[in-house]
Amino acid sequence: MTAELRSLSYWHDSLPEGDLDVPRPPLPGDTSVDIAIVGGGFTGLWTAYYLSQREPSARIAVIEKHVAGFGASGRNGGWASGLLPTSWDVVARASSREATLAWQRAANESVDEVGRVLTDEGIDGHFAKGGYLRVATSPLQWQRLNDELVESREWGQTEEDLVLLDRAAATARIHADGVFGGLYTPHCAAIHPARSVRGLAAAVEKRNVTIYEGTAATEIHPGTVITDRGTVHADVVVRALEGYTASLPQYRRDLVPIYSLMIATEPISDDVWRQIGWSDRETSNDDRRFLIYAQRTADGRIAMGGRGAPYHWGSRIDPAFEHPRGVHAALQRSLVQLFPALADVAVTHRWGGVLGVPRDWFPSVRFDQASGLASAGGYAGDGVTLTNLAGRTLADLITGTDSEITRHPWVGRQSRRFEPEPLRFVGINTGFRLAELVDRREELRGRPAKTLDRALHLLTGH
Numbered sequence: 001m002t003a004e005l006r007s008l009s010y011w012h013d014s015l016p017e018g019d020l021d022v023p024r025p026p027l028p029g030d031t032s033v034d035i036a037i038v039g040g041g042f043t044g045l046w047t048a049y050y051l052s053q054r055e056p057s058a059r060i061a062v063i064e065k066h067v068a069g070f071g072a073s074g075r076n077g078g079w080a081s082g083l084l085p086t087s088w089d090v091v092a093r094a095s096s097r098e099a100t101l102a103w104q105r106a107a108n109e110s111v112d113e114v115g116r117v118l119t120d121e122g123i124d125g126h127f128a129k130g131g132y133l134r135v136a137t138s139p140l141q142w143q144r145l146n147d148e149l150v151e152s153r154e155w156g157q158t159e160e161d162l163v164l165l166d167r168a169a170a171t172a173r174i175h176a177d178g179v180f181g182g183l184y185t186p187h188c189a190a191i192h193p194a195r196s197v198r199g200l201a202a203a204v205e206k207r208n209v210t211i212y213e214g215t216a217a218t219e220i221h222p223g224t225v226i227t228d229r230g231t232v233h234a235d236v237v238v239r240a241l242e243g244y245t246a247s248l249p250q251y252r253r254d255l256v257p258i259y260s261l262m263i264a265t266e267p268i269s270d271d272v273w274r275q276i277g278w279s280d281r282e283t284s285n286d287d288r289r290f291l292i293y294a295q296r297t298a299d300g301r302i303a304m305g306g307r308g309a310p311y312h313w314g315s316r317i318d319p320a321f322e323h324p325r326g327v328h329a330a331l332q333r334s335l336v337q338l339f340p341a342l343a344d345v346a347v348t349h350r351w352g353g354v355l356g357v358p359r360d361w362f363p364s365v366r367f368d369q370a371s372g373l374a375s376a377g378g379y380a381g382d383g384v385t386l387t388n389l390a391g392r393t394l395a396d397l398i399t400g401t402d403s404e405i406t407r408h409p410w411v412g413r414q415s416r417r418f419e420p421e422p423l424r425f426v427g428i429n430t431g432f433r434l435a436e437l438v439d440r441r442e443e444l445r446g447r448p449a450k451t452l453d454r455a456l457h458l459l460t461g462h
């Protein structure tokens, strides 16, 4: 069991010795609590953390199918960023310019809140706030970064939020090959996700929260969670299942599980690091549609991820899908293309996990007072920090605390559900292929593939 859990990702494998040896006990049978939280990832645990502060006497239970941090929260790229998964224009259309900017500010501030809690709770999550550098590796990407800077200034973002770096300034930070320049924001930290989420689980346990591991919820209803180990009765039930949401039949079409794949290298020698730089542990990616993302880990490796895995029929999740042929190899090729000095550096870990994507890529935090049902999720690939904001928001909503964060545009938001199969399968996988095609065509022609790009936006809804 321990070896199996450690093999989930490089992050699980590099947890302190013994961390995964003894799972927490499962639910002992039918139980009553005040608040039941389904899912022991960042969403569930941040919610438990802030609720236990607001209501120290509340009986709070977290129900987790595997172990805390088993899902995306333990396996991700470790970017605690201020990024929102949808554009400001889309958010403003659903709310207002002021509300959009307030939400963005709150997301940026949440990066520091994550760091604060890790420090206060003595969690060694390798938090390093080195910012985020997005590099352009073609003239077209460079043009896009320039356009984005202009747009962000129109949105009132200042030099404190975003700066354009020319080639020399960008490569002085990270010496990647073929860089034309970059956009840099300080609103991002690199973390060790598994250490952070496992540490958070231990921190909530010190505060009157019980985590039941090895306990799978099968149905959620107002006042009850039915599990394979008994029924939990609760005044409030929080659904925090993200990429696993669709595995509960009643939520089959609410969020789709999309695989993201990662690799990690062996520790890189000081000599090679001197060539590459990257001394502030900035998180970094390039500007392709088909996202790749990377961080320098605290122990001197590069952990890099990307999309490329297909969506599976009926929103199926299977450990076999974490190792699709070709995607890990393609990631390694991208890595060496960006950093030729890594040609002989071994990749020691390859893994994948599911993130949850709503139909319009607009995440949500919801609480219905009458039924006591709450949920948060749909962060797509940007949940490491947003889960913190979601957890605080849910704690305020559930305890009836009137605060600014309960008024952000994602609160109470309901995305439309995905289409039934086969439309879902065809639509999502066509979107993936289109994204690849847009990248390839733009690379070949050196100009925006506008028609294809419009088709992609229409199809994906963001």
Ligand SMILES: Cc1cc2nc3c(=O)[nH]c(=O)nc-3n(C[C@H](O)[C@H](O)[C@H](O)COP(=O)(O)OP(=O)(O)OC[C@H]3O[C@@H](n4cnc5c(N)ncnc54)[C@H](O)[C@@H]3O)c2cc1C
Binding pocket: 038, 039, 040, 041, 042, 043, 044, 063, 064, 065, 066, 067, 068, 069, 070, 071, 072, 073, 074, 075, 076, 077, 078, 079, 080, 081, 215, 216, 217, 218, 240, 241, 242, 243, 244, 247, 259, 260, 261, 262, 293, 305, 352, 353, 354, 355, 356, 376, 377, 379, 380, 381, 382, 383, 384, 385, 386, 387
């Ligand atoms: C490879 C990868 C890289 C990523 N990189 C980044 C990044 O760099 N930055 C970023 O911001 N975001 C990133 N993300 C997304 C981010 O990790 C997620 O948005 C975030 O962790 C979601 O947290 P969560 O608690 O909502 O979901 P999860 O962490 O997935 O937690 C859900 C939990 O529910 C449990 N569960 C499942 N079924 C049941 C059931 N029936 N009953 C009880 N429990 C159940 C699971 O075991 C799991 O522990 C990445 C995701 C992946 C997969």
